[in-house]
Amino acid sequence: MADDDADDRFLVQAAFEDNDLINRIVFFEDGEQLLEYYIAEENQDAPNLIFLDLNMPKRDGREVLRVIRKNTKWDDVPIIIFSTSNAPDDVVASYQLGANCYIVKPSSYEELKDLVLNVHKFWLQPKAISC
Amino acid sequence: MKLSTYTLLRRSLSEQQLSLITRFLFGTSLVLIIALSYSYNEINQELVNYSEKVNQTQHVISGLNKLSSAIYETTYHADSYIFLKDTVYINKTLAAIKVVPEITKKIDSLIKDDGAQRKRLNFLKEHAGKFCDYSERLSRPATLINPGAVNALYKRKNEEIASMIKLIGEMNKLEDQLMYTRLQSRDNYMQQVYRYNWIIMLVAVVFLSSAFVLLDRELRRNKFYRVDLENKIENLNRSNSELEQFAYVASHDLQEPLRKIRSFSDRLVAKYKSELSGEVFQMLEKIDNSAQRMQNLISDLLSFSRIVKTGTEAKIINLNTCLSEAKSNLSEVIMENKASIHSESLPSVEGYNSQIVQLFQNLLSNSIKYRHENVRPVIRITHRLVDGEIIPGVKPSHQDIQFHQIKFADNGIGFKKEFADKIFIIFKRLHARNEFAGTGIGLAICKRVVSNHNGYIFAESTEGEGSNFYIYLPTESMLT
Numbered sequence: 001m002a003d004d005d006a007d008d009r010f011l012v013q014a015a016f017e018d019n020d021l022i023n024r025i026v027f028f029e030d031g032e033q034l035l036e037y038y039i040a041e042e043n044q045d046a047p048n049l050i051f052l053d054l055n056m057p058k059r060d061g062r063e064v065l066r067v068i069r070k071n072t073k074w075d076d077v078p079i080i081i082f083s084t085s086n087a088p089d090d091v092v093a094s095y096q097l098g099a100n101c102y103i104v105k106p107s108s109y110e111e112l113k114d115l116v117l118n119v120h121k122f123w124l125q126p127k128a129i130s131c
Numbered sequence: 132m133k134l135s136t137y138t139l140l141r142r143s144l145s146e147q148q149l150s151l152i153t154r155f156l157f158g159t160s161l162v163l164i165i166a167l168s169y170s171y172n173e174i175n176q177e178l179v180n181y182s183e184k185v186n187q188t189q190h191v192i193s194g195l196n197k198l199s200s201a202i203y204e205t206t207y208h209a210d211s212y213i214f215l216k217d218t219v220y221i222n223k224t225l226a227a228i229k230v231v232p233e234i235t236k237k238i239d240s241l242i243k244d245d246g247a248q249r250k251r252l253n254f255l256k257e258h259a260g261k262f263c264d265y266s267e268r269l270s271r272p273a274t275l276i277n278p279g280a281v282n283a284l285y286k287r288k289n290e291e292i293a294s295m296i297k298l299i300g301e302m303n304k305l306e307d308q309l310m311y312t313r314l315q316s317r318d319n320y321m322q323q324v325y326r327y328n329w330i331i332m333l334v335a336v337v338f339l340s341s342a343f344v345l346l347d348r349e350l351r352r353n354k355f356y357r358v359d360l361e362n363k364i365e366n367l368n369r370s371n372s373e374l375e376q377f378a379y380v381a382s383h384d385l386q387e388p389l390r391k392i393r394s395f396s397d398r399l400v401a402k403y404k405s406e407l408s409g410e411v412f413q414m415l416e417k418i419d420n421s422a423q424r425m426q427n428l429i430s431d432l433l434s435f436s437r438i439v440k441t442g443t444e445a446k447i448i449n450l451n452t453c454l455s456e457a458k459s460n461l462s463e464v465i466m467e468n469k470a471s472i473h474s475e476s477l478p479s480v481e482g483y484n485s486q487i488v489q490l491f492q493n494l495l496s497n498s499i500k501y502r503h504e505n506v507r508p509v510i511r512i513t514h515r516l517v518d519g520e521i522i523p524g525v526k527p528s529h530q531d532i533q534f535h536q537i538k539f540a541d542n543g544i545g546f547k548k549e550f551a552d553k554i555f556i557i558f559k560r561l562h563a564r565n566e567f568a569g570t571g572i573g574l575a576i577c578k579r580v581v582s583n584h585n586g587y588i589f590a591e592s593t594e595g596e597g598s599n600f601y602i603y604l605p606t607e608s609m610l611t
Contacts, residue, residue, distance in 0.1 A: 007395075014398060109395070109397035
C-alpha cells in the first residue's frame with residue numbers, strides 16, 4: 001500500500017487486524033518508494049494486491065500506475081486506487097491508466113472495515129478468483 | 132474600494148465638464164464661422180451696392196454733359212439760322228431740341244432718391260422747357276421777319292442758358308461730392324469690418340484648436356481607460372477562477388481532517404465498546420455527529436462552488452425534459468410522500484442542462500420537504516410570458532426583454548413574508564435542525580443557477596398556506 005497519510009495507513013492496518021485477516025502488508029510513503037521496491041531485484045515476488053493513493057509527494061499514484069501497467073512485471077496484479085477525491089476526472093483517468101478498481105476513502109471506520117473485508121473476499125482469497 | 136469609487140466619481144465629473152467645454156468651443160467656433168461668412172457676404176453686397184451707386188453717379192454726370200452739349204448744339208443751330216438764314220438749320224435746331232427732354236427724363240430716373248438734385252433737375256427742366264420754347268420760336272421763319280421779337284427771344288434764351296449752365300454745374304459738383312463721400316464711407320466700413328473679421332477669425336481658430344486639443348486628450352484618455360478596463364476584467368476573471376479553485380481545494384482539503392476525526396472516533400467506539408461508559412459513548416457520538424454535519428456543510432459548499440458559469444457550453448434545452456429528469460431523480464421521495472406534480476407545457480431556453488435539472492430538483496424537493504404533516508403534497512408548475520419591467524429589482528438592460536415566468540406553487544407549510552429574501556442565502560435556515568434536516572444550500576443553489584442564466588428568482592408565501600416560487604428566465608439568449 002502506498003499512501004502518504006500515516007493515519008490512513010494505520011486505519012487500513014487496523015481494519016485488516018479487526019477483521020482477523022493475516023495478510024502481510026508492505027507500506028510506502030510515496031510512489032517513489034513503491035517504484036524502488038518494484039525495480040529492486042530481490043523483490044521478485046509479486047504482491048496479491050496494491051492499494052494506491054493518487055496524490056502523493058515525489059511520484060504520485062498516476063505515475064506508479066502508468067509504470068506498472070506499461071511493463072510486463074506485475075502486470076496481472078490488481079491495483080485499487082484508494083483516494084479521497086471523488087472527482088469524475090480522477091476516476092475516469094485512473095481506469096484509463098489501467099486501475100482495476102476505484103475506491104473513495106470512506107469517512108467512517110465501520111465502512112472501512114466492511115470495505116477491507118469485501119476487498120479481501122473479492123481479490124485476496126486464493127481460490128475464489130484467478131486473474 | 133472606497134478610494135477608487137471616489138476617484139472614479141471625480142474623474143467622471145471632470146470628464147463631463149471637459150466634454151461640456153469641448154462642445155461649447157465647437158459650438159462657438161461654428162457660430163463664429165457662420166458670422167464670418169455672413170459678414171463677408173455683407174461686404175460683397177456692400178461693394179456691389181457701392182459700385183452700382185458710383186455707376187449711377189457717373190451716368191448722371193454723363194447725362195448732364197450730354198444735356199450741356201445738346202443745349203450748345205441747339206443754340207449753335209438756332210444762332211446759325213438767325214445769322215445765315217439758311218433753313219437747313221431749322222430742322223437741325225428742332226432735332227437738337229427733341230433730344231433735351233429725353234436726356235432730362237433719363238437723368239430724372241437716375242436721381243429718383245435724391246431730393247436736392249431732383250429739385251435742381253425740376254428747375255433745370257423748367258429752364259430747359261423755356262429754352263426749347265424760345266429756340267423753337269426763333270427757328271420759325273415768321274419770327275425772323277420781326278427783328279425786335281428775335282432780339283427779345285434771343286436775350287431770354289441766353290438767360291435760360293446761363294441759368295441752366297449754372298444748375299448743371301451745381302448738379303455736377305453735387306454728384307462729385309456724393310461720389311467722394313460714398314468712397315470714404317466705403318473705406319471706413321471696409322476697414323472696420325475687416326478688423327472685426329480678423330478678430331472673429333482669430334477667436335474661431337483659437338477655439339477650434341483648443342477644442343481639437345481637448346478632443347485629442349479625451350480620446351487618449353478613453354483609450355487609456357479602455358486598456359485599464361480590459362486589464363481589470365482580466366484580473367477579475369483571474370481572481371474569479373482562483374476563487375473557484377480555492378473553494379474547491381479548500382473544501383476538498385477540509386474534508387480530510389474531518390474524515391480522520393470520524394474514522395478514529397468510530398474506531399475508538401468499535402474497539403473499546405465494552406469498556407466505555409454510556410456518557411463517554413454519548414460524547415463520542417456527539418463528536419461524530421458534529422464532524423458529519425461539518426462534512427455535509429463542506430460538501431454542500433463544494434457543490435455550490437461547482438455551479439459556475441464556465442465549463443459546459445450553453446445550448447437550447449427543453450424545460451419539460453429537465454423537469455422529468457428532476458422528477459426521476461426524486462422518484463423515491465415523490466413516491467414516499469405520495470406527492471403529485473402537475474405541470475403545464477414548458478418552453479425551451481438556452482442554458483446549462485444539468486444546472487436547470489438541479490434547480491427544478493431543489494425546488495421540488497424543497498416543496499416536498501416542507502409539507503404539511505397530514506396533507507399530500509401537490510405542486511403545480513405554470514408558465515407564462517412576461518415583460519422584464521414587471522420583475523422587481525430588474526436590471527435596466529433587462530427591462531425591454533421578455534421573460535419566461537415559471538411558477539412552482541405548493542401546498543406546504545410556507546414561511547413568513549419577511550423571510551422571502553433570506554431563504555435564498557447560503558446556509559440560511561428557518562427551522563431548527565431537529566424539525567427539518569439539511570444545511571440550507573438548496574435554494575442558494577437555485578439562486579445561483581438562475582443568476583447564471585441571467586434570470587431572477589423570488590418566493591412568496593403566506594405562512595401555513597403554501598409557497599410560490601417564481602423563476603424568470605430571459606427569452607433571448609444572453610449567454611456567451
